[in-house]
Amino acid sequence: MKILVTGGAGYIASHTNLELLNGGYDVVAVDNFINSNIESVKRVEKLTGKKISFYEVDLLDKEALREIFAKEKVDAVIHFAGLKAVGESVSMPLRYFKNNLSGTINLLEVMEEFDVKNLVFSSSATVYGDPATVPVTEEFPLSVTNPYGRTKLMIEEMLRDISNADKTWNIAILRYFNPIGAHESGDIGEDPNGIPNNLVPYIAKVASGALETIHVFGNDYDTPDGTGVRDYIHVVDLALGHIKAIEKLQKNPGLVTYNLGTGVGYSVMDIIENYEKACGKKLPYVIDPRRPGDIAETYADPTKAKEELGWIAVRGIDKMCEDTYRWQSKNPNGYKS
Numbered sequence: 290m291k292i293l294v295t296g297g298a299g300y301i302a303s304h305t306n307l308e309l310l311n312g313g314y315d316v317v318a319v320d321n322f323i324n325s326n327i328e329s330v331k332r333v334e335k336l337t338g339k340k341i342s343f344y345e346v347d348l349l350d351k352e353a354l355r356e357i358f359a360k361e362k363v364d365a366v367i368h369f370a371g372l373k374a375v376g377e378s379v380s381m382p383l384r385y386f387k388n389n390l391s392g393t394i395n396l397l398e399v400m401e402e403f404d405v406k407n408l409v410f411s412s413s414a415t416v417y418g419d420p421a422t423v424p425v426t427e428e429f430p431l432s433v434t435n436p437y438g439r440t441k442l443m444i445e446e447m448l449r450d451i452s453n454a455d456k457t458w459n460i461a462i463l464r465y466f467n468p469i470g471a472h473e474s475g476d477i478g479e480d481p482n483g484i485p486n487n488l489v490p491y492i493a494k495v496a497s498g499a500l501e502t503i504h505v506f507g508n509d510y511d512t513p514d515g516t517g518v519r520d521y522i523h524v525v526d527l528a529l530g531h532i533k534a535i536e537k538l539q540k541n542p543g544l545v546t547y548n549l550g551t552g553v554g555y556s557v558m559d560i561i562e563n564y565e566k567a568c569g570k571k572l573p574y575v576i577d578p579r580r581p582g583d584i585a586e587t588y589a590d591p592t593k594a595k596e597e598l599g600w601i602a603v604r605g606i607d608k609m610c611e612d613t614y615r616w617q618s619k620n621p622n623g624y625k626s
């Protein structure tokens with residue numbers, strides 16, 4: 290079975306490509322390298338001893354996309370490609386709408402043209418906005434607070450409309466909580482451009498000495514230690530969730546939606562402590578004001594994915610931090626090392 294992976298050089302995609310290849314799937318990957326590096330593709334090939342059929346293509350280039358579909362005869366698509374920085378999306382909303390929405394519409398049109406109607410879509414827990422209670426189930430009301438989140442929710446809504454109009458589509462919407470960690474080889478991992486926006490990549494840079502101090506965004510939330518609580522999930526568990534979703538699509542389920550999280554919440558201070566254990570030293574931090582738009586607490590109810598996909602996250606917070614630390618230590622400058 291041949292899978293087209295969009296955003297195929299990115300963080301979650303590289304781990305998914307590796308599991309796909311190890312699972313006997315053929316992988317065709319496309320990426321425009323806005324926020325990724327060809328080195329991740331090469332490393333996955335080295336780790337698996339298998340080839341990825343790679344194309345440097347932007348999803349806004351519909352003709353190039355058509356050529357790939359004509360040549361490769363793919364059976365299903367995993368659609369990761371998209372811009373994903375919340376703060377940037379607030380200052381450049383049009384860029385997010387153009388890239389994420391137009392790119393996805395092009396992809397869906399070309400899929401329809403070539404009668405490829407099996408899709409796994411990278412959505413996000415961001416579509417739950419600020420949930421009234423935790424844990425969050427798939428039935429919770431949907432809302433968003435920034436243009437990035439709006440693109441995820443709008444794509445979800447488009448997919449629901451498409452599925453309602455044409456029952457031959459099989460679509461798995463996967464709502465990720467907070468992916469962290471790296472493959473245990475330490476050879477692939479998260480490699481953000483510039484100063485990281487997200488907590489764990491930032492901590493990793495402080496641990497390696499590239500940045501000075503961790504900034505904790507608020508310690509006055511209504512949470513056990515006052516800092517924000519999230520459901521951190523090991524990227525390899527997340528990648529394996531995609532394999533389960535691809536298997537599910539074989540059974541013609543129509544449109545299905547799953548939370549991919551562990552069901553456990555950790556605070557910012559919990560993460561700092563666990564990272565300190567992994568790297569064997571104390572890490573400096575300061576308490577800063579809350580980051581605008583942040584919520585106090587969210588974590589998943591992952592029961593539906595367990596019951597319907599046979600998937601659960603098995604890698605704990607210690608492993609998430611150890612694997613991040615190994616990746617960061619082996620690659621202090623990411624893929625540019």
Ligand code: UFG
Nearest residue numbers: 413414415486487488489491504505506517518519557583
């Ligand atoms: N945080 C800090 N300091 C930092 C960065 C983050 O204290 O330098 C805190 C945040 O306030 C929050 C927690 O760490 O409490 C996690 O923040 P991240 O930026 O790592 O992740 P978010 O939960 O804000 O957002 C992530 C993804 C989004 C996605 C969302 C879904 O970045 O793309 O999860 O819940 F939409």
